[in-house]
Amino acid sequence: xxxxxxxxxxxxxxxxxxxxxxxxxxxxxxxxxxxxxxxxxxxxxxxxxxxxxxxxxxxxxxxxxxxxxxxxxxxxxxxxxxxxxxxxxxxxxxxxxxxxxxxxxxxxxxxxxxxxxxxxxxxxxxxxxxxxxxxxxxxxxxxxxxxxxxxxxxxxxxxxxxxxxxxxxxxxxxxxxxxxxxxxxxxxxxxxxxxxxxxxxxxxxxxxxxxxxxxxxxxxxxxxxxxxxxxxxxxxxxxxxxxxxxxxxxxxxxxxxxxxxxxxxxxxxxxxxxxxxxxxxxxxxxxxxxxxxxxxxxxxxxxxxxxxxxxxxxxxxxxxxxxxxxxxxxxxxxxxxx
Amino acid sequence: xxxxxxxxxxxxxxxxxxxxxxxxxxxxxxxxxxxxxxxxxxxxxxxxxxxxxxxxxxxxxxxxxxxxxxxxxxxxxxxxxxxxxxxxxxxxxxxxxxxxxxxxxxxxxxxxxxxxxxxxxxxxxxxxxxxxxxxxxxxxxxxxxxxxxxxxxxxxxxxxxxxxxxxxxxxxxxxxxxxxxxxxxxxxxxxxxxxxxxxxxxxxxxxxxxxxxxxxxxxxxxxxxxxxxxxxxxxxxxxxxxxxxxxxxxxxxxxxxxxxxxxxxxxxxxxxxxxxxxxxxxxxxxxxxxxxxxxxxxxxxxxxxxxxxxxxxxxxxxxxxxxxxxxxxxxxxxxxxx
Numbered sequence: 136x137x138x139x140x141x142x143x144x145x146x147x148x149x150x151x152x153x154x155x156x157x158x159x160x161x162x163x164x165x166x167x168x169x170x171x172x173x174x175x176x177x178x179x180x181x182x183x184x185x186x187x188x189x190x191x192x193x194x195x196x197x198x199x200x201x202x203x204x205x206x207x208x209x210x211x212x213x214x215x216x217x218x219x220x221x222x223x224x225x226x227x228x229x230x231x232x233x234x235x236x237x238x239x240x241x242x243x244x245x246x247x248x249x250x251x252x253x254x255x256x257x258x259x260x261x262x263x264x265x266x267x268x269x270x271x272x273x274x275x276x277x278x279x280x281x282x283x284x285x286x287x288x289x290x291x292x293x294x295x296x297x298x299x300x301x302x303x304x305x306x307x308x309x310x311x312x313x314x315x316x317x318x319x320x321x322x323x324x325x326x327x328x329x330x331x332x333x334x335x336x337x338x339x340x341x342x343x344x345x346x347x348x349x350x351x352x353x354x355x356x357x358x359x360x361x362x363x364x365x366x367x368x369x370x371x372x373x374x375x376x377x378x379x380x381x382x383x384x385x386x387x388x389x390x391x392x393x394x395x396x397x398x399x400x401x402x403x404x405x406x407x408x409x410x411x412x413x414x415x416x417x418x419x420x421x422x423x424x425x426x427x428x429x430x431x432x433x434x435x436x437x438x439x440x441x442x443x444x445x446x447x448x449x450x451x452x453x454x455x456x457x458x459x460x461x462x463x464x465x466x467x468x469x470x471x472x473x
Numbered sequence: 474x475x476x477x478x479x480x481x482x483x484x485x486x487x488x489x490x491x492x493x494x495x496x497x498x499x500x501x502x503x504x505x506x507x508x509x510x511x512x513x514x515x516x517x518x519x520x521x522x523x524x525x526x527x528x529x530x531x532x533x534x535x536x537x538x539x540x541x542x543x544x545x546x547x548x549x550x551x552x553x554x555x556x557x558x559x560x561x562x563x564x565x566x567x568x569x570x571x572x573x574x575x576x577x578x579x580x581x582x583x584x585x586x587x588x589x590x591x592x593x594x595x596x597x598x599x600x601x602x603x604x605x606x607x608x609x610x611x612x613x614x615x616x617x618x619x620x621x622x623x624x625x626x627x628x629x630x631x632x633x634x635x636x637x638x639x640x641x642x643x644x645x646x647x648x649x650x651x652x653x654x655x656x657x658x659x660x661x662x663x664x665x666x667x668x669x670x671x672x673x674x675x676x677x678x679x680x681x682x683x684x685x686x687x688x689x690x691x692x693x694x695x696x697x698x699x700x701x702x703x704x705x706x707x708x709x710x711x712x713x714x715x716x717x718x719x720x721x722x723x724x725x726x727x728x729x730x731x732x733x734x735x736x737x738x739x740x741x742x743x744x745x746x747x748x749x750x751x752x753x754x755x756x757x758x759x760x761x762x763x764x765x766x767x768x769x770x771x772x773x774x775x776x777x778x779x780x781x782x783x784x785x786x787x788x789x790x791x792x793x794x795x796x797x798x799x800x801x802x803x804x805x806x807x808x809x810x811x
Contacts, residue, residue, distance in 0.1 A: 294694050295673070295681035301698070302669035306640075309662035311649035324647035331640035332670060335633065340759050343633035356632050360639070418756070421678050 136189070138162045141246040149235035154224050159242050160215040161185070161208045164192045165200030167251065174253045175205045176243065177260050178268040180450065181379050182371055184215050188262075190452050197462045198260060206251065208243045210234075210264065212378035213371075220372035227374060229316050233381040236264075236271040237391075243268075244276055255279050258469060262286040262449040263420070264379065267386045273407045274388050281473035282408040284465050286440075287420045287449035290388040290428050291398055296419045300380050303332050307373060318373050325373065330365035339416035339445030347444075351453065402431035409435040410468045412461070414448035438464050474527070476500045479584040487573035492562050497580050498553040499523070499546045502530045503538030505589065512591045513543045514581065516599050516606040518788065519717050520709055522553050526600075528790050535800045536598060544589065546581045548572075548602065550716035551709075558710035565712060567654050571719040574602075574609040575729075581606075582614055593617050596807060600624040600787040601758070602717070605724045611745045612726050619811035620746040622803050624778075625758045625787035628726040628766050629736055634757045638718050641670050645711060656711050663711065668703035677754035677783030685782075689791065740769035747773040748806045750799070752786035776802050 139161055146157035162185040167174060175198060179188060185207040192198045198205050209215040211234040212225075219225045226232030247253040259280060261269035266288025273280045274290075289296070310325030312318045318325075342348075343356075353359035368376065388394075389401040409432050413425035422439050429437040442448035442457045451457035477499055484495035500523040505512060513536060517526060523545040530536045536543050547553040549572040550563075557563045564570030585591040597618060599607035604626025611618045612628075627634070648663030650656045656663075680686075681694075691697035706714065726732075727739040747770050751763035760777050767775040780786035780795045789795035 293678070293682065294684075295678040297694065298669065298673045298681065298698070302644075302666060302673050305662070305666035305669050306644040306647060309644060309647040309666045313662075324643070324651075328640060328643035328647045328666065331636060331643050335636045335640050335674075340631070340633040340756070340761070343636065344631065344762070346632075356635065360636070418678070423678070424682070 136162050136164050138185070139250070141242075141250055143242055143245060146238075146242065148233075148238045150231065150233045152224070152226070152232050154217055154222065157211075157217045157242060158222075159208055159211075159217075159246055161206055161246060162189065163251070164189065164198075164205040164207075165203055167204040167253070171253055172255070172257060173203050174247070174251070174256050175203045175258045175260060176247070176256050176272070177205055177207045178239070178243070178265040179207065179210045179213055180261075180263040180265045181383065182213070182368065182376065184209055184213055188450070197458065197465055203257070206247065206253075208246065210239050210268065210379070210382070211242070212375055212382060214375045218372070219374035219378050225378065227316075227377050228381045233385060234378065235385055236268050236382060237275065239268055239382075240271045240275050243272070244279065255281060257473075258282045258284060258465075260284045260286075260465065261288065263288050263446065264383055264386075266420075267383070270388050270405075273405045273409065274401055277404065277406045280407045282410070282468050282471070284410040284412060284468055286412045286461065287414055287417050287446050289420055289424050290386075290402060292383060292386040293424050297384055299332075299336055299419050300384050303329055304377060304380050306332055307376060322373050326365055326369050329376070330368050331360055333368070334360055334364045336418050337446045339418060339443055341416055341443035342445055345443060398428075399431045402428060403433065405432050405434070407434065408468060408471050408473060410464060411435050411437045412440060412449065412464060414440045414442050414445060416443050416448070417446045420446060436468070474500050474502050476523070477588070479580075479588055481580055481583060484576075484580065486571075486576045488569060488571045490562070490564070490570050492555055492560065495549075495555045495580060496560075497546055497549075497555075497584055499544055499584060500527065501589070502527065502536075502543040502545075503541055505542040505591070509591055510593070510595060511541050512585070512589070512594050513541045514585070514594050514597045514610070515543055515545045516577070516581070516597070516603040517545065517548045517551055518599075518601040518603045519721065520551070520706065520714065522547055522551055526788070535796065535803055541595070544585065544591075546577075546584065548577050548606065548717070548720070549580070550713055550720060552713045556710070557712035557716050563716065565654075565715050566719045571723060572716065573723055574606050574720060575613065577606055577720075578609045578613050581610070582617065593619060595811075596620045596622060596803075598622045598624075598803065599626065601626050601784065602721055602724075604758075605721070608726050608743075611743045611747065612739055615742065615744045618745045620748070620806050620809070622748040622750065622806055624750045624799065625752055625755050625784050627724075627758055627762050628740060630721060630724040631762050635722055637670075637674055637757045638722050641667055642715060642718050644670055645714060660711050664703055664707050667714070668706050669698055671706070672698055672702040674756050675784045677756060677781055679754055679781035680783055683781060736766075737769045740766060741771065743770050743772070745772065746806060746809050746811060748802060749773050749775045750778060750787065750802060752778045752780050752783060754781050754786070755784045758784060774806070
């Protein structure tokens with residue numbers, strides 16, 4: 136693995152703000168072949184950084200670095216690339232500041248083209264917010280994207296999904312340390328509520344009914360919530376957690392002048408081979424919503440993951456059965472004519 | 474309608490606390506017939522008071538007061554009967570204090586027997602926490618309950634349901650006004666987060682997808698959340714909201730010595746004709762959980778409400794289609810041999 140940082144001077148964002156120097160931290164795995172035809176982009180999901188999602192890269196995993204040159208780019212707001220926690224020029228919705236996925240994919244395209252010499256991607260593999268970025272990529276740069284695998288994500292955030300996000304945001308900033316603009320200290324109460332809301336939505340009712348977390352070594356529901364969820368979010372700056380929600384809330388591939396809010400027109404413009412892969416038990420990126428979008432995408436293959444792991448089925452780091460299902464579907468996509 | 478208050482001196486609770494004077498506020502509708510055979514108990518649901526749920530009583534509604542004598546008893550903690558907001562002897566889990574449903578049904582039975590002269594109920598009609606009370610009644614007093622209609626509720630709170638409740642509780646007490654034991658002022662931030670969590674779970678994804686709230690006259694999702702949800706919870710004392718969660722969290726009909734935690738044994742002891750009626754889209758009292766309990770109840774009829782209204786399908790005050798479905802099922806239950 137090689138890690139690098141790409142800097143973009145005077146980078147103008149959708150929200151109108153201009154970052155004097157935007158930065159993208161990225162990691163690459165494997166080797167780019169001579170004709171530069173084996174590049175795969177793997178964008179990060181909510182709260183994730185490249186080191187937390189590269190378990191998926193390996194000879195026997197979903198993305199094989201012996202065959203593919205895989206690039207993970209950390210999305211804006213995740214604490215490595217430009218984020219409220221590392222750049223004073225970044226803010227939150229409270230200050231009229233947000234990153235859009237268009238901002239991310241434009242910066243990512245510049246990185247691939249200017250630094251890595253990649254003009255076309257064989258695949259974009261994205262889960263959750265990564266799937267959102269894959270859809271934005273396929274619409275912003277149709278000639279540069281041969282295939283996308285969109286796992287457990289939609290091209291436009293639905294109203295119910297927005298409500299889930301609004302509940303997370305309201306719970307985190309309910310904390311006493313929130314002054315209306317920033318956190319003045321660690322929001323212990325906010326983290327606790329945030330983690331419990333997230334845990335209730337990101338796994339399914341069936342996941343808890345089956346008691347899977349007990350098989351994973353957690354002694355109780357409370358133990359699972361604290362060690363399995365809250366501890367992870369506490370590793371992220373709370374402003375960054377809000378910033379990524381602000382991006383997710385505004386996710387809409389149709390919000391460009393060319394589409395004028397017409398989602399069918401936006402999705403209809405996708406030329407990439409598109410694997411639409413929700414989880415059958417995902418509670419916020421529901422299979423119904425993903426299937427409705429798939430019907431608007433010309434070369435879409437709708438292939439839900441049969442799983443009780445809910446949203447997390449698409450990130451099966453502890454779940455060999457779902458990983459095997461995804462690996463086979465992604466292999467078939469990679470073997471398909473672009 | 475007649476409203477009364479029933480007082481119980483030195484009332485000992487499951488949690489070990491003794492209330493010097495517990496009080497139950499109740500409302501009656503219709504007339505008790507000579508042989509006292511037309512009594513229906515209608516317990517209150519989470520956050521509800523008799524005046525907010527008696528829309529269901531009417532000649533053309535689900536419960537007909539011309540034929541039935543209907544008693545709504547306000548559950549402990551709801552702000553009318555003994556609650557943290559009206560009785561200094563009441564507390565919260567933080568002080569080792571909680572009401573159990575056993576406490577409620579024992580007090581309710583004393584009210585019916587000692588004040589109203591009712592020795593047997595033709596029906597207990599309960600939605601959500603009302604269904605929980607109906608199950609406790611049927612198990613605590615099998616000879617006194619001929620039928621129960623348990624809408625959108627389980628006899629034991631599942632782990633996923635507990636997680637939803639823990640997220641609500643954590644969000645409300647994340648508020649700066651919470652001192653660890655009590656709220657020192659109105660928890661504006663807590664109410665906001667609480668309402669958004671509740672709104673995300675109590676309606677279904679399909680409900681939001683269909684934009685039903687817009688048809689109801691709300692101009693936006695935010696308008697719906699503020700006027701349709703947050704305003705209602707703000708009518709309740711925040712301590713009472715926590716107290717009712719503390720009861721819900723501990724709901725388990727098998728937690729008596731006679732059953733020793735054996736849910737099958739507890740549900741197997743029910744002799745009442747039991748209508749188990751979840752909503753097909755309920756996200757926390759799922760149809761799967763309700764059906765599993767129905768299979769353990771001797772005289773159960775499992776009859777899910779086909780609806781996109783989620784948990785609220787069982788309280789169809791704005792939903793004539795689901796009301797008609799429920800009315801027909803309850804009519805059939807009332808006409809069935811006890």
